[in-house]
Amino acid sequence: MTGTxxxxxxxxxxxxxxxxxxxLWGIDVRVRALPAAANELVPRRPRFVASNLWLPAPKLxxxxxxxxxxxxxxxxxxxxxxxxxxARFSVDSLKPIQIAIxxxxxxARVERLAAVHYPGLTRLWAPYYEAQAARAKxxxxxxxxxxxxxxxxxxxxDDSWLSKARQSFMAARADWHDSAWCRRLGSALxxxxxxxxxxxxxxxxxxxxxxRDDHVGLWQFxxxxxxxxxxxxFEGVRxxxxxxxATNRRERGVPEISRVLAASASEGASKxxxxxxxxxxxxxxxxxxxxxxxxxxxxxxSVNERAVAPGDGARLATALSRYAPAQKRLERCARQLxxxxxxxxxxxxxxxxxxxxxxxxxxxxxxSATPPDPRVYRRIRVQLEPPALLLLLDLSxxxxxxxxxxxxxxxxxxxxxxxxxxxxxxxxxxxxxxxGFSSNGRHDVGYYRFKHFDEPYDEGARARLAGMRxxxxxxxxxxxxxxxxxxxxxxxxxxxxxxxTDGEPSDIDVHDPKYxxxxxxxxxxxxxxxxxxxxxxxxxxxxxxxxxxxxxxGNYSLLDQLDSLPQRIAELYLRLSA
Amino acid sequence: xxxxxxDAFRIREExxxxxxxxxxxxxxxxxxxxxxxxxKGPTGCGKTRFVQHMAWRLQRPLITVACNEEMSASxxxxxxxxxxxxxxxxxxxxTIAARLGAICYLDEVVEARQDTLVVIHPLTDDRRLLSxxxxxEALQAHPDFHLVVSHNPGYQSALxxxxxxxxxxxxxxxFEYPARAREIEILVHxxxxxxxxxxxxxxxxxxxxxxxxxxxxxxxxxxxxVHAGSLIGQGIGVEAACQMALVQPLTDDPxxxxxxxxxxxxCL
Numbered sequence: 001m002t003g004t005x006x007x008x009x010x011x012x013x014x015x016x017x018x019x020x021x022x023x024l025w026g027i028d029v030r031v032r033a034l035p036a037a038a039n040e041l042v043p044r045r046p047r048f049v050a051s052n053l054w055l056p057a058p059k060l061x062x063x064x065x066x067x068x069x070x071x072x073x074x075x076x077x078x079x080x081x082x083x084x085x086x087a088r089f090s091v092d093s094l095k096p097i098q099i100a101i102x103x104x105x106x107x108a109r110v111e112r113l114a115a116v117h118y119p120g121l122t123r124l125w126a127p128y129y130e131a132q133a134a135r136a137k138x139x140x141x142x143x144x145x146x147x148x149x150x151x152x153x154x155x156x157x158d159d160s161w162l163s164k165a166r167q168s169f170m171a172a173r174a175d176w177h178d179s180a181w182c183r184r185l186g187s188a189l190x191x192x193x194x195x196x197x198x199x200x201x202x203x204x205x206x207x208x209x210x211x212r213d214d215h216v217g218l219w220q221f222x223x224x225x226x227x228x229x230x231x232x233x234f235e236g237v238r239x240x241x242x243x244x245x246a247t248n249r250r251e252r253g254v255p256e257i258s259r260v261l262a263a264s265a266s267e268g269a270s271k272x273x274x275x276x277x278x279x280x281x282x283x284x285x286x287x288x289x290x291x292x293x294x295x296x297x298x299x300x301x302s303v304n305e306r307a308v309a310p311g312d313g314a315r316l317a318t319a320l321s322r323y324a325p326a327q328k329r330l331e332r333c334a335r336q337l338x339x340x341x342x343x344x345x346x347x348x349x350x351x352x353x354x355x356x357x358x359x360x361x362x363x364x365x366x367x368s369a370t371p372p373d374p375r376v377y378r379r380i381r382v383q384l385e386p387p388a389l390l391l392l393l394d395l396s397x398x399x400x401x402x403x404x405x406x407x408x409x410x411x412x413x414x415x416x417x418x419x420x421x422x423x424x425x426x427x428x429x430x431x432x433x434x435x436g437f438s439s440n441g442r443h444d445v446g447y448y449r450f451k452h453f454d455e456p457y458d459e460g461a462r463a464r465l466a467g468m469r470x471x472x473x474x475x476x477x478x479x480x481x482x483x484x485x486x487x488x489x490x491x492x493x494x495x496x497x498x499x500x501t502d503g504e505p506s507d508i509d510v511h512d513p514k515y516x517x518x519x520x521x522x523x524x525x526x527x528x529x530x531x532x533x534x535x536x537x538x539x540x541x542x543x544x545x546x547x548x549x550x551x552x553x554g555n556y557s558l559l560d561q562l563d564s565l566p567q568r569i570a571e572l573y574l575r576l577s578a
Numbered sequence: 579x580x581x582x583x584x585d586a587f588r589i590r591e592e593x594x595x596x597x598x599x600x601x602x603x604x605x606x607x608x609x610x611x612x613x614x615x616x617x618k619g620p621t622g623c624g625k626t627r628f629v630q631h632m633a634w635r636l637q638r639p640l641i642t643v644a645c646n647e648e649m650s651a652s653x654x655x656x657x658x659x660x661x662x663x664x665x666x667x668x669x670x671x672x673t674i675a676a677r678l679g680a681i682c683y684l685d686e687v688v689e690a691r692q693d694t695l696v697v698i699h700p701l702t703d704d705r706r707l708l709s710x711x712x713x714x715e716a717l718q719a720h721p722d723f724h725l726v727v728s729h730n731p732g733y734q735s736a737l738x739x740x741x742x743x744x745x746x747x748x749x750x751x752x753f754e755y756p757a758r759a760r761e762i763e764i765l766v767h768x769x770x771x772x773x774x775x776x777x778x779x780x781x782x783x784x785x786x787x788x789x790x791x792x793x794x795x796x797x798x799x800x801x802x803x804v805h806a807g808s809l810i811g812q813g814i815g816v817e818a819a820c821q822m823a824l825v826q827p828l829t830d831d832p833x834x835x836x837x838x839x840x841x842x843x844x845c846l
Contacts, residue, residue: 016837019792023785023841072840118781118844352650353712354658354665362660376660379650 012068013057014295017075021053024076024118025083031075032293033057042206045214046074053078063210065127073124073211077107080114080121081217086179088220097193097200100143101165102186103207103215108150108169109176125151128209133157139193139200144208161196165189286481288442289522291514296522301442301478308448311466313459319412320419323566327424330570334386334428344378351377386429386577387494387533388453391418391569392483393436394501395448399470406562410539411470414500417566418450418465421573422457430454431492435483436468439475441509446472447482453490476505476550477519480534484527495532496576498569499551503543520550535576537569584678587639595624595631596764601751605632608749609724614702616687616745617728619753622799624764625728628753629683638722639680641671645690651697655710667713676701676708679720687727688740695744701725702747755787761800769807775816778845779803782820785841786828793834798824816846 012020014031021029034044034054043061047054055074059067089102115122129151131144142162148155149166157163168185175181193200207214285299320327346355355378362372399411408416418434425432433453439445450468451461480499487495505516524534536556538547547556557572559565608615609632617625626642633640643654656670675682687695700707706719727748729740756764758780765776780803787797806823810816825838 012833012836012840015793016833019789019834019837020840022792023788023837024844026788068836068840072836076840076844120842120844120846124840124843352652352657359660359665372660377657 012071013055014293016068017053017055017071020072020075021079021082024079024114027051027079027082029053029075029079029082030295031055032295042204043210045207045210045212046078047214048078048081048217050217051082060210063128069124070128070211073128074213076114076118076121076124077111077211078213078217080110081106081213084110084113084177085218089179089183089218090220094187095190095194096202096205097139097198098187098190099215099219100200100202100205100207101146101189101193102183103218104143104147104150105169105182105186106179106218107147107212109179109182111151113176122151125209125211128211129155131208133159137196137198139198140205140208142193142198143205147208147212161189161192164192284482284485286478288477289519291518301445301475303437303445303447303478303482305447305449308450308464309467310460310463311468313462313466316415316419316462316466319416320423323416323420326567326570327420330420330424330574331427333574334425344380346378347373347375348377348379349375351379353378386431387496388431388487388490388492389425389429389433389496389498389573389577390453390483390487391421391432391434392479392497392499393418393434393468394474394476394479394499395436395438395468395470396474396502396506397438397471398502403562408563410502410562410565411468413562413565415465415468417500417569418468419462420566421569422451422461422465424570425573426457430456431490433486434465435486437475437479437482438470438472439478439507440472441507442475442478445475445478445482447479453486473507474501474503474505475507475516476501477516477521477523480520480523480527484523484530484532487527487532488530497527497532497534498572498576499534499536500539500565500569501536501547502539504546505550517546517549524550524552533576535572537565537572539565583674584639584680587641587680589630589634589640592634593627593630594767595627596756596760596767598624598753598756598760601628601753602632602635604749604751606636609636612706612724613749614725614727614747616748616750617726617753618731618750619728620755620796620799621730622801623753623755624800625753626683626685629681629726629728633681636681638724639675639678640683641675641680642683642685643671644685645687647689647691649690649694651694652712654694654697655708655712658712672698672701673708673710673717675725676717676719676723679722681724681726684725684727686729688729692741692744695741698725699743699747755783755797755800758784761803764800765803765807768804769811771807771810775810776807778816779806779820781845782824782842785845786824786838789834789837793831793837794829796828798828802827817842820846 013033018029018031021027029048029051031053032055034047034056036044036056036058044056046056053075055071059070063070085106089106091099094102111121111125129148131141131148133145133156137159142159145157145159145162146165149157149162150169165185168189172181172185283302283304286301286303287296287298288300289296345351347358348355355376358373358378359376362374362376365372393414395411395414399414400409402409422432422434431453432451433449434451436448436450437445448468450464451457455461476499480497483497487497504513505520506513507516510516527534534551534555536547536551538544538556538558539562541558541560544556544558547558557568559568605615605628617628619625629642630640643649652670654670654672656668656673658665659668660666669677672682674680684690684698697709700709701719702725706723708717708719709715710717755761758777761780761783762773762776765771765779766773769776771779783798783800783803786794790797802824806819809819809823814822820842821839825835825842828838829835
């Protein structure tokens, strides 16, 4: 099965499962995919640490039933831990077998409590229990049968140790709301197994049935988490899975990775957070979409708004004289747009008022015994006002390159286009802003406001436009979100985000070309939800595929003739506003 | 003629309504003071049933108008019709209610355009006056006339909000989905379901309501539960009834449907 096939089959990862947990208990969790490790010693199991969930993706080998059902079963089990679990158990002097048994008792306890509220959960979990009474007395077989015996009251198993465990568990029914007895009972049962000389090897122990978590989230570990742990908190589990040497993955019945994951209180992490909170004061954070985990990374990118050093506005005005005809046309149309008045629609079957001439005609028709036209009403139609427009310019380094045979660099053309639009619309609307961005990694997406909404296009704005510079890279999605935020705040019926970019999004800290592409697409979808239409003008005719995938069919236009950018922007504005 | 005209709007049998708080006495007081009332709350939580119940209780005819964007002022006030070579004025629903003394209920009032709604302004302050410019008439409202509007602050887009100048003319009563025990009681009464099954349906609704704002615009309403209960009463299986009445009408998103189905199965 290829990667994309896996994704397609995982309908409910991650949102479906996190929503399921929320639907059941009102608990918000973050679900991520747990990919297969390169050399898997034991089968993967779901895992949780506090409200972070990792669920196997792709589907585990050998697990029956639909993948969606498995994911729901796994998330419902973890949800039961989150809802009914108390503080984590401390390991202290417990042996690995005791840890395993205490965990199974705790699993059964929280599941029983959850099933009181949602009896159907028992049926959701049932198909994964396959243990049979007849199997050999190895520790893993016994633990698997223990799980079944505690789950399924109709399961028959006359093993004396199991019967004792089962009876004690059911006898503690009154105490199920509390987990302390699980630890006591589990360590006693573990001792019994020790006396029966049953061997337990934590290295090849995988929790059964397969929908259950690997018990990492149930235990408090003594050793301080490593620095690697903080990294993991931010970058997700993928990386550490592969970085950790397989040999020291397991110890004392729990994988090494658990310590790493339990890193919430680590000093490194808190230092990082302090640093973050300071930065927050000066910058705006935006999430970023990671198509691999199909989830947003919250507050992942920082936008730093910077002041623009003014340039020579007079020079820009001179450059603009080349576009005088376009400017005249644009001005005329813009005035028309702004001057729109409500108009009457006549001869309607139904409307606000009588259309007097039509009514008279109808009466005349009736008097002359011909069938009257019943359309005798009129209605007032309110025309759409021009939209709020934000022109967002991609100001990456490549805008400085003079293409062969061209008279001006893309940057100069972008300046002219902005000036043309601002000059022509100055009389018609103040619902126009011109912003630009260039990025230097996710921590520094520079954002520049050349012309603000509501600001007249004056000397100051002209000087800022003239001061436009291009450098660095194109983290398009983040800029789209930031611009979307500014536009969403406008009080206008229609909101238009017009993006000028020279190709595919890229940035220095991203190597997967699809990553920023999908993020920008997601940002566009988010903007659309906020009532913002996006349209893209692509300066590179070769980048059609990426522009189409970000903005969608019909929402972009590619320039074959770079020099025509200013006229093209003006035409587009008129077409989109009409 | 006027008596006949209102006859169709009278409610003869008591509409079932289980009070959730003090809304009955609040509405009664507002009616006595002729203070226009706004009912706020999610769709399907019982706002319309409440108005019907109160109209029955107060023995007033009830004229309901479902508001929409295409509605114009003349749809509320009335218009001239052509008839036998002459024009004849036809009162709109609001005018009928104001002229003859009924309760006028504007359902989902935000759906109406703002410029349409301003016609109710003089009617909703102490002037109690309805101006009919097309007919050159200023209609003094009947002493029994009362205006009630409903709106759902939950799901409308940012563009659809009531103007403060409209909103502030009303006293407002907020509705929520009923608490579990009440909702079970309502369900049992409306559908004849066994109490235990009704309790499970309410549990399903509660899971979906937690997803409001997490993929769903609105949770499963009491009305949808009644639909599911009626289907079960017709002999449909519980899961199939939940599919038809609860899950599928709520969303078209396949992932959300999977999640809702898992919740349904967990509850049963």
